Amino acid sequence: MHRRSLLAALAASGALTTLAACGGEDGSSDAGSTSRAGTPAAAGDGAFPVTIEHKLGSTTIESAPTRVVTVGYNEEDFVLALGVTPVGARTPLGSYDATRRPWAVDLLPAGGIPSVGQSELNFETIASLQPDLIIGAYAYLEQADYDKLSAIAPTVGDVIPAGEGADSTAAASWQEELQVIGRALGKADEASALTQDVEGDFQDAVDAHPEFTGKTVSVVLYNQGYYQLDSADPRGDFFLQFGFDENPSTSADGGLSEEQVVELDTDVLVVLGQSAQEFAANPVAAGLAVVTEGRTVYVPTFDSDFAGALGNSSPLSLPYAVEQAVPALAAAADGDPGTVPATL
Template sequence: MHRRSVLAALAASGALTTLAACGSDDDSATSGSASSQSSTPAAEGFPVTIEHKLGSTTIESAPAKVVTVGYNEEDFVLALGVTPVGARTPLGSYDATRRPWAVDLLPAGGITSVGQSELNFETIASLEPNLIIGAYAYLTEADYQTLTAIAPTIGDVIPEGEGADSTAAASWQEELTVIGRALGKEAEASSLVDDVEADFQDAADAHPEFAGKTISVVLFNESYYPLDSSDPRGNFFLQFGFEENTTVDPAGLSAEQVPLLDTDVLVVLGRSAEEFAANPVAANLAVVTEGRTIYVPTFDTDFAGALGNSSPLSLPYAVEQAVPQLAAAADGDPATAPATL
């Protein structure tokens, strides 16, 4: 998904999955003391150098205090057995402190917030981290320079086959792999990738009817934004064997282009069936009238939160919730009622 689409759409969906520019709460925010060197002896696998969209970062030793400044990295770090000392509060209405896939891993007092729509650099510096992770943060160059003055910082992950100037988001597998290397937990990250991918494969194997069917995923935020394979939420549904709708533009969908959503299955994020049908063109699409549409009306549900996080912790939960609804939508029975997640 292109950056301008992400900036508009992610803020509405509560994750990232959504973005406003990341700036300082205070232009005079202190940069704190740099922590690029550690007094702890280097652990096996260190030092390690990570390439990212904003440069190259070397981590000299296993980090003891980690801050996550992006929109889903907290889950990735927790999944690898590390509790961050600070994390960004997700945008949107979903209460991430209650998320069922991670609640047992959160400390009793919670994790210190380092900002939401804007980063609080003073708070980050006060936590004295020796690693800052912004693997899915859309950091600006100014933000990155401020953060690197505090501690070694990893910027947005470069997707495979893309250059550093790419506006596409990395896959959750690529993000987890990079974070695993940074934490000295590369083997654990690889094993976790295999486990989560197995959940998708098991679902695809159990539902061969998904293969070859086209799916459209569209998010409403004042207008409709198709989510393609470069967006974690759009890519989620493709991992079951569905084929992507390549006729729509991720930058936005005009009223005249609504018929392009008439694919085998349609997922509508941010609108109920009644709200989507208020558009007479949408209401008359075969994918709507034949019950092949799944609606996610609000972004404050656990499924919406899990989809927005698109993390190794939240994805198995989202798979469990989505597969029965996808099976109903793809069953070929026009009498099937529309599903809601």
């Protein structure tokens, strides 16, 4: 599903948003201070200089960075997962309070990480933090904003997904994002090991639940309309990693009218943004066999920890999301029409 088609739908749905970074908003909280040193990103297994290719060109990082700023929608988690504390980070959009996220709370410094903006980036704040590396691997940076950031410090732009060109609007997988960030920090081997660990969590779930394999799953997000999330969206792809097959009837832009909700009648359905009662207020939805037979999982609010973990889609949040999701999916796929639908 193309990200630009979800502009309205995703603005309130958590860390992964469709708003491009641009200048001016002051979202800082003590962000102007330059006295706090970030955790050094020692070269470790990586050799410098290293050149990173991305959608807006290539960036050469001459030496191991020690003051990292993240300007995208989930990179803070990726950097923390590799043992580096950024000196500044973008505040996620949406209603979820990311400062409380259980998968990262032990890694956050007292007082939190200074904000460099939210819907818009604050370039003055970023400059005042004196970064030696800026990471925007999942930021959907415009060229003008990238140029401003590059004038401050070497900047890694959006990751090019495998098999795509630099003009693609598709998002890279979390594995591809982690690989690029690992190289930029001189921690490529650590990133590879972490990838194997997280992929192992998914594989453990697949092995424990062979009933998932071969069943179809639909993931629908409601935000002033219905949007079906497919494998091109990290949240849609999350559920496919358990062995489910993708709904073959996904439309080109993911948008569904109330009548087209009938296309969601697959073996398992995941509803983001509505409770069971809210979803069933649509008579078409209420009549779906996947609903009446208890084969649906509901994530009614975007400010829950599960929704936040799913939105971040990071190597820190994904294990938490797997742990939460598997029992709910097992209940939905158990073949018992009397099963009470799970809520996450």
